Amino acid sequence: MHHASNLPVVQIVHRPGVLDLGWGHPDPAVLPVTVLQRATATVLARYGADALAYGAERGPGPLIEWLCTRLMDTDARAPEPADVVITAGASQALDLLCSLCTTPGDPVLVESPTYHLAVRILRDHPLDLIAVPSDADGIDVAALEALLARMARRGKRARMLYFIPTHHNPTGVCMSLERRKALAALAAQYGVLLVEDDVYRELSYDAPAPPSVWSLAPPGTVARIGSFSKSLAPGLRLGYLTADASLTRRLIGSGLLDSGGGLNPFVALTVAEVCTSGDFDRTVAYLHATYRERRDALADGLRDYLPPGCRFTVPGGGFFQWVELPAEIDAGALLSCAEKTGVSYLPGSRFYLDAPRHNTLRLAFSLYPPHQLVEAARRLGEAITTGA
C-alpha cells in the first residue's frame, strides 16, 4: 500500500489494540478488487467514450434493466425502468428526496432507534423530526396510527416517514409482513411518503429477505432506497431508488441530475458490468458465507462471555448485532472502560431520536474475522463485569 500523501484516503481510523466494532464498514479483505479490475477494463474497452460522457439522467440502461430483473428474484415485485433512478449511494438518494420532496420545518417521522447518520442528513435540510416507536417486529404501527390521527386533528401532516424494515441498523430487526402491509395502508391513507431504507436486502443470511414495503404498497406511497455499498463496495458510491414514475420524473428533471448527466455514470456502467457478468452473484454468495460465519461467531462469543442479564437476538442479515445490557448499565458510561479492555462499539443512545435506552449498544460484525469477533465478545464481557 502506497499513499502519496499524509492526508487520509479512507474514512476508518484504526486504534492500535482496540477491536472497534463501532464501524459499520466491510472488512477490506472482502472488497472485490479483482472484480472491479475486470469490470473497469471491460467497460472502457466496450463503451469507450460513452463510459465517460454525460450519462442518461436516470442512470445507464444496462444497470436499470438488470435491477428490474434482480428485484424480480429478491423482492416481491419488479419495478419498470421508469420506476428506477440510479444514485450516488443510498445517502445521496435520501438527500435528494429531502431536497426535492420536503421544505425545511416539514414534520418528518423517523422510526426510533434508527441509523444515526440518516438522521443527520434529515436534520441538515432541516426537517422537524418526530420519533415513531418500534419493537421486535419493527415500527409500532398502532402507535403510528395514533400519532398520525393526533397530528391530523391539529391540522398537521407528516411529509415523509424514514424507516429501515429489513435487517435494521442498528437493531437487526425485520419488520413483520403484517406490519409492512398495515404501514403501507396507513401511509396511503394519510398521504405520507414512506422512505424505505432497503440497503441490506442483498445481505440476508438465513432466508430470502421479506418483500419490501414498496412491493406491497399502493403506487406512489413508497420510495425505496437500495445500495451497492454493502453488496459490492462503499467507495463506489452507487445506489438506486424505486418509486412511482411520477416521483422518478421529478428527480430526473431536477437541476442536479440534468446538469450532471446522471449521478455517477462511469461507476454505474462499471457496476452494470459486474452485475451482468455474474460477478455480482458470486460476490454476494461469498459475502453471505463470510458474514453469516462472522455473525454466528460473534453470537457464540456473546453467549459464552456476556454476564447474566444481557440480552440479544441474532439478526437474519445486515451488519449489526444489537445488545441490551442489564437496565442499570449505561453503555455510554461503560465505553471508556471497554476501550481500555480493547473493544469498542457505538452506544445505543446515539440511534434514538428521543427517550434513548442507555443500556443498549451496537456491534458491527462486518469488519473482523470470526476469531477476533469472539475475542471482542470476551473483552466486552470482561468490561461489563469489571466496569459496571
Place this chain on the structure above:
Amino acid sequence: MHHASNLPVVQIVHRPGVLDLGWGHPDPAVLPVTVLQRATATVLARYGADALAYGAERGPGPLIEWLCTRLMDTDARAPEPADVVITAGASQALDLLCSLCTTPGDPVLVESPTYHLAVRILRDHPLDLIAVPSDADGIDVAALEALLARMARRGKRARMLYFIPTHHNPTGVCMSLERRKALAALAAQYGVLLVEDDVYRELSYDAPAPPSVWSLAPPGTVARIGSFSKSLAPGLRLGYLTADASLTRRLIGSGLLDSGGGLNPFVALTVAEVCTSGDFDRTVAYLHATYRERRDALADGLRDYLPPGCRFTVPGGGFFQWVELPAEIDAGALLSCAEKTGVSYLPGSRFYLDAPRHNTLRLAFSLYPPHQLVEAARRLGEAITTGA
C-alpha cells in the same frame, strides 16, 4: 459499441442531419479512454481494497494535495488542504451549498444571463432568485452595490451570489480584474457568500485564466467550485470546492459526507492517479489545442456566413460562443427554421432570469470537429437570412 439495453447510456440525443450546437458536451473523440484505463488499473493494483472502502470525508489525500499544487500554477493563490472538499461534480457542490448554507425562500443573487441548469439547482431548493445584470466585463458591480444597498434598507440580506467569472457560460466573458476585486470587497462588506463557478479554469486557450475571485477575496467570502468534467470527463462526476476551512468543516461534517464516506472516493482516487502521473497535463494540453482550433473554426465560419448586424466576441476559453443577432430577430422563433436548415443551438433567452434578450443564442464549439463547425455556421447564416 455494444448496448445491452434499449434504454440510453448517455445523455446526448443525436438528431440525424442536425449539427446540434446546443449541447455543451465534449466530443466523445476527445475523452481520455486510454488514460482512464491506465489509471483505474493502477489505482486498484496500488491501493487494493482502500480504493473501494468508505473514503475520507474531505476526499482522498493524494487528490487534495495535487489540487493545492495545481492551483498554485493556475490561480493566484493555493488552498491549504483544509480549504478543499472533493465533490461528485460541480453541480453537486452547488447543490450541497444550497442544502447546507441556505433556507428555502432566502434571497439569492444570480448573475444574468447564467448557466440555466445552475438556476434549476437553485430553484429546486427553492430559493428566491434575484437577477444581477452583467456586461462585457462581467457582473455590473455598481448595479450590484445599488441592489445590495436597496435590499439592506428594506432589512433584507442576500445569502449567496452565484456567478461564473471565467469563460462564462453562456457568454464567454471573463470578468475584469478590477471588478473581481470590487466584487470581493462588496461581498465581504454585505456578508454575501460568493459562489464562484470556476469550471473552465483549465480550458483557457490564449492566456492563463485570471485569478479567481476566491484567490482575491478576504477569508470566508467565496466558495469556488471546480470540476474535472471539462478537463477530463463528465461521466466521472468529479469536482471540488475551495472555501474557508470553517465552511469546509461544515460540509465534511454533514450527514451526506459522513454517511457516504466522501462523495465519490473510487473515482477521486482514480483522478488523483491521472493527475499525479502527468496524464492530466497531457490531456489538458491536447484539449487546449483541440478546442482552440474549434473555437477559431467556428469564429471564422461565423465571420464568413453571418449576415450583417450579427455580433459576437470570440471567447478566451470554455465551450461557448455567444452570438447577438440583429435586434428584431428572435432566436427562439428562428430555431425551428434553423433546425430545418440542419443546425441547432440554445436560444439566449433560456439563460436570463428576467428581461431576456431574445436576439441572442449560444453555440457550443466543443462537440464537433472544425469542418462541421464551419458548416454549422454556414447553415446558421442561411437560416438567419431566409428565416428572419
